[in-house]
Amino acid sequence: MKRSLIPLLIIGGLVLLVFFWAVGFQRSVTGLNEGVAEQWANVENAYQLRADKTKNLVEIVKGAADFEKSTLTAVIEARAKATSIQLKVDDLTPEKIAQFQEAQDKLSGALSRLLVAVEQYPNLKATDAFRDLQAQYEGMENRIGVERRKFNEVARTYNTRIKQIPGSLLAGFFGFTEKGYFKAQEGTENAPDISFK
Template sequence: MSGLIIILIVIVLLVLGVVGWTVGQYNSLVGMRNRVQESWRQIDVELNRRYELIPNLVETVRGYAAHEHNTLEDITRLRNQAASLASHEGATPSAQRAQAEEQLSGAVRNLLVSVEAYPDLKSNTNFLELQRALTETEDRIAAGRRYYNANVRNYNTKIESFPTNMIAGQFNFQKAAYFEVADHARAATDVNFGEISYRGGQPQGQQTPQALPQQQSGTPAMPADWGQGQQAPQGQPQQYGQAPQGQPGQYGQAPQGQPGQYGQAPQGQPGQNGQWPQNPQN
């Protein structure tokens, strides 16, 4: 009888342990889901503020840059599309909403860049105020997105991990969507260095010859780009031809009175890689 009681006690403890662990994991998932929803509400406030600023920005730009008609229409269309999706969203955004908001962000950035060509618009007080407000809003959206995505990552990892995935499936915990940055926003400016011309009118793709330092006083330095087999001017070293008189040669024959590197050695001096001089001293 006592053995049966012990077994029953062990079973009860195991059941209580499993129930307690399940309750703890469930409460953890609820807390993480609430943090995701709260962080998204902070972003949603800034997005709605942007909805209010964009119509005034469009009207201000239209008065100074009427031929930016297509750009202004695109911004208005994307703004209305994002606002429509926001009115039907729940506690967290859908992937479609996130994509629409990022397209709207890109359109606003492109418009603010394009107005650099209009000095009158850049000096307009109303435009400057709208530009400042939009820039601050975009900065807060970017900061809120980083915080939101961090919470989404932790929440989704918890849902997908074993054994909490069984609890998530049992109580219908759904994965949250990231508020991703679009590819066009990540792309860096493409700088084509091939369009930069060399100084002094040097053609593209050619190197400017470098002048050698002067070897003798009063003698100008000569460029070190002589072709193989050509003779160098007197008094100057040569790279690939014969060496001048009185100077060591690099690849040709050595001058008289100086040791040669690769050719025949001068008379009365030992050669490095060529023949020994006549009458070498023992």
């Protein structure tokens, strides 16, 4: 009877070992997933701050009666599109991140064009409110860049954990899926042409 217990004890021990390994993996990846969620909230917060300030910037620029309406309309439309895309931490797939990034990049581009167009309006450019918002805009763009980089770091750690063996064996079972990354805008790999004519 003792000999028949040994294989059962070995099998029971192996089952317990696999169980505790699976529980440890699940706890570890859940913690990483929470880190991704936290950093995603920071990214959203930075973008929301920019959207809020964009509204103020648009109101100040509207005060210049002869300002280019098409540029202003482009900013308003891009802001509406950018704020309409809401992602939850479970939706941070590469495709959804790309959609979100595309909308945010359009807003960045529209704001950049707006700031360039303002150069033609010295009275508007000279107001304290506009100068303050312009400085805040630059700071917000820097903050967005920092938060996106931090998000990519935590997403990389999470993705690495669920893709490497043995984690890849359990990731699907526990419902852990790959998170997307922010990427550089198209064309940023090329140096801009600058000429002083």
